[in-house]
Amino acid sequence: MRIAIDGPASSGKSSVGRLVAEELKIGFLDTGLLYRAITRRAIDLGWFTAPITAAEVADTNHEQVRHNLTELARSTDAQGSGSAFTMVIGGIPLADSQLEAADVELYVPAVASIASVRDALRAVQRNVAARGGAVLVGRDIGTVVLPDAECKIFLDATAEKRAVRRATQRGYAVGSAEHQAILASLIARDAEDRARPVAPLIAATDAITIHTDEIALTDVVKQVVAEARRVAR
Ligand code: C5P
DSSP: OEEEEEOSTTSSHHHHHHHHHHHHTOEEEETHHHHHHHHHHHHHTTOOSSOOOHHHHTSGGGHHHHHHHHHHHHTEEEEEETTEEEEEETTEEEOGGGGOOHHHHHHHHHHHTOHHHHHHHHHHHHHHHHTTOEEEEESSIIIIISTTOSEEEEEEOOHHHHHHHHHHHTTOOTTSHHHHHHHHHHHHHHHHHHHOSSSOSOOOTTOEEEEOTTSOHHHHHHHHHHHHHHHHO
């Protein structure tokens, strides 16, 4: 069983995906970590000196950066099994905690907009799904990575609700400057992910969309598990 869960930033994909995988006893991969890992490494190598948009990274001045990022992607792997994967670039592992920083979120949509980077990471993602089934969460799992997944879900929620969830998770008060910054960052990232020409964030035509604003996480998990069991019959 391959389950594709897509949706905007902080829509609950990882929490839901992990619990669904646990319930169904299959693997779990948060594919955003692959894009974050490459971005983290590129920042640490000093490749980005100023914020860059997807449109800018596509122009002729950035050919070398695109080439370098593609090489990084080709040496990137998700190593592990079950639901415990570590992102590894050129044999060096990256801790998940390194991948959550605000600077990563600033640059990652530009990195993820590069077709050759996505091509390299697609193979990694398909390999994980091929090992006895898995839940993969991301932006283009149902549309591009696993277009023939047995079960496709699109999780949606308003940016306001998602920002409150993320701020609370990180221990910031609702209405704080940090909460406002999270909201602005989510909106900017979603806009870039939706607008890019390659593998944009969009629900697959055969996906079931669940709006999670008013639904508890446990109920979303129940709905996805029920759908997975229904299609497996
Ligand atoms: O899901 P997460 O917020 O960790 O994803 C980080 C970024 O990686 C997204 O904003 C998007 O630009 C990119 N991404 C993607 N395709 C995926 C998963 C993530 O383009 N399947």
